[in-house]
Amino acid sequence: MENNMIKDITVRLALLLILCLLPACIKNDLPYPTVKLYITGMTVEGQVGDAIISNEERKVTVELEETVNKAKVKVNTFEITEGATATIAKDSVIDFTTPYDVTLSLYQDYTWTIEANQNISRVFNVAGQIGSAIFYQELREASVNIPKEKGLGNIEVTDLKLGPEGSTYNGASGIPTLEWEKKGAFAMTKVRVAYSDFIDEEWTLYVNLTDVKVGINRVDAWTKVAWIDGFGREGENNGCEYKKEGDTDWIKVEDSELTHDGGKFIARVVHLQANTTYVCRVFSGDEYSEEVTFTTGSELQPENYSFEYTSGTSPLYLYAEGQEMWWDTGNKGSSTMGKNVTTVDTDYKHTGNQSLLLSSQFVGIGSIGKFAAGNVFAGKYLKTEGTDGILGFGRPFISRPTKLKGYIKYNCGVVDKGGDKIANGQNDIGTVYVALTDGDGVAYDDGSKWSCIIKTKEKDRQLFDKNASNVFAYGEMILNESTQGDGLIPFEIELDYKATDRVTTRIVIVASASYYGDFFQGSTSSKMWLDDITLEYDYE
Missing domain, CATH: 2.60.40.10 (Immunoglobulins)
Known part of the structure; x- marks a missing residue:
């Protein structure tokens, strides 16, 4: 009897011990959600213009006034994805003499880079110079040419600015008295440049004799x-x-x-x-x-620019049987629910038999589905992930146009599928934009290359960025109300170039009846008609 009682107590204690240890053996195998984190806004003391935010590169670029101490820049505002934390905050003082890394954290960590550019306007002019001065900022040198027959006996500096506005030169404001040392075919002098308590530099100025005058x-x-x-x-x-x-x-x-x-x-x-x-x-x-x-180069035009050629029904494609795709739409995604968000219309047109009709609408069954913007783009709809799309923007191109032209009609609907980007009851927004990109392109999984790859899924969202490093020309048209009249009206969008010597490898052309369609927000009654989308290559 006593042995049985001891055995029963022993079993009970063993079971209790197992129950106590069991929770420690249970793993939490539920994965954390993946939430991409973004810097959505930023201003700093002494900033010029707006910050340029590239979600694709996870980079923020700010421009500073030339009088700002780049090693001590105060952050005035800093906005990030809701719920996330960051390694800097408002009122932080940052050293921007080199790119500054910031970590955003929620369920995962994302490293962003903040870069501050500072352009100090520099001038070095001498009487009778040829061309303009060349500045070697890292070496703190400036050089200018004068005609050989002028000689180096009487060098007259007519303008000098090597530091921020208000700097002193050899301890004086304005142009100082300079002692030139002649070295055969050139002369040189030293200048001490000082500003506030953070610039104290010695620059070397050169004046060179040359036979080449033009x-x-x-x-x-x-x-x-x-x-x-x-x-x-x-x-x-x-x-x-x-x-x-x-x-x-x-x-x-x-x-x-x-x-x-x-x-x-x-x-x-x-x-x-x-x-x-x-x-x-x-x-x-x-x-x-x-x-x-x-x-000069070729006067290239978009293929099927009058949208006369189509094939298929669900989805409807914007090329004829036997032709290659140049334009694409969101139809590949919306057709899974039996709808095309982009079709053709014979009632409104500029030339030919039809125009393109972009119709924003709810795509789904009952309450299950999503808002989809009527859209068209130069590129390809690459893949559908659930109810989200992956798109490739940009078609191979080698020319440098000055304008995108065409004919448009826009019916601006009242937003009924609003959200954080645009509220219900507001007018919807239509848009058309064009961009030129250079470089090798962004590769997709199938090996194809594009100006950029668009992903609409919220946790992986990646949208077109006009400030991306490969974009060197851009123009856009924003429509905040319906166009006037019953028919299509002409429009033109001038391309703004960052540089004249960059060489095009691809062109991006995009139109949407709802500006915030990438966020599935807009009006189900917004419609846009387009026809004869062409490129202009001259200036007036």
Whole structure:
């Protein structure tokens, strides 16, 4: 009896011990949700313009006034994804002399980089100089050329600015007295540049003798426009002439098409012919440069730009049987619910038999589904993930147009599928935009390459960024109300170029009846008609 009682107590204690230890053996195998974290806004003390935020590169770029101490920049505002934390906050003081990494955290960590650019406007002019000064910021050197016959006996500095506005030079405001040391074909001098308590630098200035008094640095030939970068003697009559190869008479570029910076100047030559070879030269006073030959590019247009060719029914595609796709839409996704958000319409058109109709609508059954914007883009709908899409933006392209033109009609609906981007009851927003990109492109899983890859799924969201490093020209049209009249009206969008010498590899053209369609927000009554979408290659 007693043995049985002892055995029973032992069993009970063993069971109790197992129950106590059991929770420690249970693993939490439920994964944390994946939430991408973003910096949504930022301002700093002494900032110029708005911060440029690239979600794709996880990078924020701010521009600073030249008088700001880059090593001690105060953060005025810092906004991030709701619920996330960051390694900096409002009122932090950051050293932006090198790119600054910030970690955003929620369920995962995401590293962002904040970069501050600071452009100090520098000037070094001497009387009779040729072209403009060249600045070597890292070496703290500046160099300018003068004609050989002028000599180095009487160097007159007419303007000097090597630091922020208000800097002193050799302890004085304005142009100091300089002692030049002659070294054969050049002369040099030292200047101490000081500003506030954070700039104290020694710069070396060079004045060089040269036999070359006029010349061409570079020609950027587009299709009907060319940019000729020349130099001459400051104070002389500087300009540019051009002609078709083989012609006798030179054509002088109008003064209104010239921009001058000391002895350096850029001539914009307009109204050229595509695929044509020209000869150009620049002049300074009575002297002319050597002639330079250049050839203009091709006048390319989007394929199926009048949207006359289609195939299929669900989804409807914007190319005929046997043709290759150039345009695509969200139809591949919406057709899974038996709807095309983009169709054609014979009632409204500019030329041909039909126009393209972009119809924003709810796509689903009953209350199950999503709002979808009527849309069209140069690229391809790559994949559907659940109810979200993955798109490739951008088609191969080599030309540099000046404008996107076309015909449009927009019926602006009242938002009934609102959210955090646009509220119910507001007018919807339509948009058309165009961009040029360079570089090798962004690769997708199948090996195809695009200007960018769009992902609409919230946790992986990746949208087009006009400030991305590969975008060098961009223009857009925003429609906040319905267009006037019953039919299509003409529109044009001028491309704003960051540089004239970057070479196009792809073009992006996108139109949407609902601006916030990527966030599944807008009006189910918004409609946009488009026809004859073409590119212009000249300036007026």
